[in-house]
Amino acid sequence: MKILVCISHVPDTTSKINFVENNTRLDTNGVQFIIGPYDDYALARAVELKETSGATITVLNVGQADTEPTIRKALAIGADDAIRVNAEPTDSFFVASQIAAQAKEGGYDLILMGRESIDYNSGAVHGIVGEMLGIPSISPVMTLDIEGTTAKLAREIEGGKEYLEVNLPFVAGCQEPIAEWKIPNMRGIMSARTKPLKVVEPVSTDSGVKLETYELPPAKGAVKMISADNVQELVSLLKNEAKVI
Amino acid sequence: MNSLVFVESAEGKIKKTSLEAVAFAHAMGGNVTAIAIGQTEQAELENLGKYGAKKVLHVADDKLNQGVIQAYAAVLAKAFQDEQADVLVLADSSLGTPVGARVAAKLDASLASNVVQLPDTSSGFVVKRSIYTGKAFANVSLTKPKKVIGIKKNAAEVKEVGSSASVTPFQVSLSDADFSTKITSSEKATGEVLLPEANIVVSGGRGMKGPEHWGSIEELAKTLGAATGCSKPVSDMGWRPHHEHVGQTGVKVAPQLYIAVGISGAIQHLAGVNSSKCIVVVNKDPEAPFFKAADYGIVGDAFDILPKLNDAIKAAK
Ligand SMILES: Cc1cc2nc3c(=O)[nH]c(=O)nc-3n(C[C@H](O)[C@H](O)[C@H](O)COP(=O)(O)OP(=O)(O)OC[C@H]3O[C@@H](n4cnc5c(N)ncnc54)[C@H](O)[C@@H]3O)c2cc1C
Numbered sequence: 001m002k003i004l005v006c007i008s009h010v011p012d013t014t015s016k017i018n019f020v021e022n023n024t025r026l027d028t029n030g031v032q033f034i035i036g037p038y039d040d041y042a043l044a045r046a047v048e049l050k051e052t053s054g055a056t057i058t059v060l061n062v063g064q065a066d067t068e069p070t071i072r073k074a075l076a077i078g079a080d081d082a083i084r085v086n087a088e089p090t091d092s093f094f095v096a097s098q099i100a101a102q103a104k105e106g107g108y109d110l111i112l113m114g115r116e117s118i119d120y121n122s123g124a125v126h127g128i129v130g131e132m133l134g135i136p137s138i139s140p141v142m143t144l145d146i147e148g149t150t151a152k153l154a155r156e157i158e159g160g161k162e163y164l165e166v167n168l169p170f171v172a173g174c175q176e177p178i179a180e181w182k183i184p185n186m187r188g189i190m191s192a193r194t195k196p197l198k199v200v201e202p203v204s205t206d207s208g209v210k211l212e213t214y215e216l217p218p219a220k221g222a223v224k225m226i227s228a229d230n231v232q233e234l235v236s237l238l239k240n241e242a243k244v245i
Numbered sequence: 246m247n248s249l250v251f252v253e254s255a256e257g258k259i260k261k262t263s264l265e266a267v268a269f270a271h272a273m274g275g276n277v278t279a280i281a282i283g284q285t286e287q288a289e290l291e292n293l294g295k296y297g298a299k300k301v302l303h304v305a306d307d308k309l310n311q312g313v314i315q316a317y318a319a320v321l322a323k324a325f326q327d328e329q330a331d332v333l334v335l336a337d338s339s340l341g342t343p344v345g346a347r348v349a350a351k352l353d354a355s356l357a358s359n360v361v362q363l364p365d366t367s368s369g370f371v372v373k374r375s376i377y378t379g380k381a382f383a384n385v386s387l388t389k390p391k392k393v394i395g396i397k398k399n400a401a402e403v404k405e406v407g408s409s410a411s412v413t414p415f416q417v418s419l420s421d422a423d424f425s426t427k428i429t430s431s432e433k434a435t436g437e438v439l440l441p442e443a444n445i446v447v448s449g450g451r452g453m454k455g456p457e458h459w460g461s462i463e464e465l466a467k468t469l470g471a472a473t474g475c476s477k478p479v480s481d482m483g484w485r486p487h488h489e490h491v492g493q494t495g496v497k498v499a500p501q502l503y504i505a506v507g508i509s510g511a512i513q514h515l516a517g518v519n520s521s522k523c524i525v526v527v528n529k530d531p532e533a534p535f536f537k538a539a540d541y542g543i544v545g546d547a548f549d550i551l552p553k554l555n556d557a558i559k560a561a562k
Contacts, residue, residue, distance in 0.1 A: 011377070013516070092346070093349070118493065120374075121377075122356075122359070124345070127346025131351055134422075137315075139314075156487075156488060157312070158339060158441050160431060162311065163431065164429065176494060208355035209355050209386070210386040211384075212384040214384075216382075217380075223537065223542045226543050228543055228549065231554045231557045234543065234554070235558055238541070242502070242523040242541075244445070244502040244523045245445070245502060
């Protein structure tokens, strides 16, 4: 089985977000970049499937040269080789077009990624890739098991989950508890240095989405503290001041 | 500008977030056509007229009673073309968002999800999207003639603007390939307020000490007509079901009121609640970071405050 795992390279979840260049670029000063947490779940599940049924894992990232440490980390976790599409990942359609182009060439049985990236939160790439390749796309996926050419999955729905069956190949947008995040070990880190990382140029597309500006939410006012002996005051503030109950 | 609105229902009733999508489309101007797929009560469909739909299409096909992503995308793409709509509006959800993505790819439309307010059409079509899990916004131009937009909860206010609409059956011939994903079964909490749509959320963290103490969270939620939520470690330890986990890697909520009890306020938790209108924090540690993100705070023991708060709210009703 050939698995393609698509990973985003995103600011660590604790990062403070600020913008520069007239609010058109992220201020990367002091920001640490990681594998998108949802993509990390997808990768972890792929590694488990490899361990149980002997798959090969190719990891793909659409990004510029600065994403290579993130890609190497995915190789250290257990991917066999990597592709970097040398371009800035501007929007879902652009990224999905790059993934679809690589997927057509590679002929994968399974394409995994996170349900969304935590920078743009679109949750759209899996759907667009599925449509471009004419195969099913399922998201957000909570469990994934494969027997032969059939997969059994659970998908989260509001307030519960539904269970599905689908034949390979398909695209899945993953989330917990599909697998536990894996931390690379020393051997993984050593071997990752020499695993193949291919750099390819992007295919051209017109996504019809253009960034104008970024902005930050207005600063929050100060918290009002209420004594533990006076919860009635809280209730009256919620009723009369905040008007939320 | 004409729009098509995909409305979702649960147990036959149109979801509140979908009513917001209809209201959003109405506020954009132009003709609004709503489309419902699968089992939905007739009266509910007619009612969509009140919120701004001129026309309501209903696809009644037993095979579509469950949300098959590909089949739903095929139906919406057909309706989008037949109705000659310019914009497809849908409420972001576990179904709406992935379906919208496929429709956009099918019809070569510009796509934006997590849209938080009406587009600025003074020059072009600019939408404001929530990004970095609520930590920022992006204003983006959608430049293709056709557009698909997913809206975030509270992006529009639901109000009555018209009278009931007529409902027209809509048929699409779907291929086997559209049903290549088979839904074999599902499980769903019934009769409770669903977390992603709730107006009030009462959420508990590790400070609640164990699942046996959730009774007081549930009591308060019941009094307020609220949904219950939790922090990630709480669902990781199996104290609460996964679908209640709020935050960066869980459900993002946007209620009027979010009450956090025994949750420290880690940045990953805050990412899921920062769109709430009002936040109340109860924590025994005055230094808990959550207080910085709160509107109202009480330093105290959860087991002491929860019953007192419940009584006070009951008394005030
Ligand atoms: C990549 C990543 C993603 C993550 N995603 C999420 C996410 O989506 N959602 C999420 O919640 N977390 C997430 N986390 C975890 C997050 O960092 C925190 O560990 C978690 O939110 C802490 O949960 P908590 O507040 O319940 O527990 P703690 O941090 O242990 O806090 C417990 C709080 O309870 C208070 N307390 C204790 N006893 C009482 C009492 N009797 N009465 C009142 N207060 C009391 C304490 O003072 C403390 O503030 C993520 C972490 C990572 C690394």
